Amino acid sequence: MTDRTAEQSEHFARIDPLLPPVTDLPEGEHLTAVLPDGREVHGVLYRAVYGAGSPESLWAARENWELTPLIGNTGAEGMSALLGALRRRLDREPPTQDSACAVAWPSRDAEATRALLDHGLQPLNALAVRPNRPAPEVDVPGVLVRRARPVDEEEIIALRMNELRYSALVGPNVVRENATELITAEVRRGLVFGGRTWIAESGGAAVGLASCGWTTPAAGSSIAGRLGWGRWGYVGTLSVIAPARGGGVGQALMSVAHDQLNLDDVEGTFLFYSPTNPLSPVFWHRQGYRPLWTMWEIRPASALR
Incomplete structure (x- = not known):
């Protein structure tokens, strides 16, 4: 994953100088997808469950599947392939009705936006800075x-x-x-x-x-x-x-x-x-x-x- 980490850090720096460099991925289940040219893209999937007494349940689904992509500079192609891998993963363990798939991605990366929309995701929240x-x-x-x-x-x-x-x-x-x-x-x-x-x-x-x-x-x-x-x-x-x-x-x-x-x-x-x-x-x-x-x-x- 080292090459993709460096590529993604460089890509982030090009599109938005306020983005921090990509370092360690969070803990979770690792996903991998292979592009037609043989390149691999990766991601970490974390499943969070918020109980009835959890404050997080007021702004999130009770079962939240959050994907952290590591796609380097592969753009929409890499993002789409990784989301396809996530779709296949969910087929093995069907989520509950009160559930969500979530992906956080830089707002200025318009190319990846197309892939996210094509897979049915919606921009429901934004982290903004001043x-x-x-x-x-x-x-x-x-x-x-x-x-x-x-x-x-x-x-x-x-x-x-x-x-x-x-x-x-x-x-x-x-x-x-x-x-x-x-x-x-x-x-x-x-x-x-x-x-x-x-x-x-x-x-x-x-x-x-x-x-x-x-x-x-x-x-x-x-x-x-x-x-x-x-x-x-x-x-x-x-x-x-x-x-x-x-x-x-x-x-x-x-x-x-x-x-x-x-x-x-x-x-x-x-x-x-x-x-x-x-x-x-x-x-x-x-x-x-x-x-x-x-x-x-x-x-x-x-x-x-």
């Missing part, structure tokens, strides 16, 4: 942005559920029967352990929130191998109630959040958004973010072509 730079001040008359407090718990939960319901209509999120309980537990942990959450108030009522923090691309994390090493700020959730959208509330929240996140030792800021959400792409691009990786999915996994 350079570390000063945030413009945004003042919205009648709107106060302040740090969240434990007494705000009920309003934060309501805003998080509002965001989940909308995201489930236009993206990969799922409103499970126990969604409120899972979000309540997460909100309480954040408030107790000092999570960075800001509330936007208008007329004394909460109309939006932003939750943020800092992390590194450690092994096993959602950004491992997808961002350069270092400390990164992240935006976990931005939620604005429908009547307040379009009035600058989201911009005011992110102005405060970016001001707090952009420390001297931070490489930049990242977040995940759904390209199929009619609100997210335009808003986040105006905030200075641009897609680095696209997460392609098909549900159920058995629908892979």
Whole structure:
């Protein structure tokens, strides 16, 4: 696999300078496909199962088959061959109905995009990045942005559920029967352990929130191998109630959040958004973010072509 690793690193560097070099592949089941000219392409398949009490079950299928391709510079031909190998692998162990096939691939690799589409995958999520730079001040008359407090718990939960319901209509999120309980537990942990959450108030009522923090691309994390090493700020959730959208509330929240996140030792800021959400792409691009990786999915996994 060494040749394909070097080829893929060089290919990534050509299409997007922000992509990190390809190093070690994650753990999992190895797949191999042979191209007509005899070249081999490889991939690692990891099957994750999220139980009813797992927060991940709110934004992923319960059974998630994630493929990490190592196709070097073989482009659409290599990607298509590897997806064919994945299709044959799934035939040996049929997935459940609540399942997905997922492939994360650089957003700017248009050639591979064609192969992903041809096999039935859809661009349901994107990892977007923003350079570390000063945030413009945004003042919205009648709107106060302040740090969240434990007494705000009920309003934060309501805003998080509002965001989940909308995201489930236009993206990969799922409103499970126990969604409120899972979000309540997460909100309480954040408030107790000092999570960075800001509330936007208008007329004394909460109309939006932003939750943020800092992390590194450690092994096993959602950004491992997808961002350069270092400390990164992240935006976990931005939620604005429908009547307040379009009035600058989201911009005011992110102005405060970016001001707090952009420390001297931070490489930049990242977040995940759904390209199929009619609100997210335009808003986040105006905030200075641009897609680095696209997460392609098909549900159920058995629908892979």
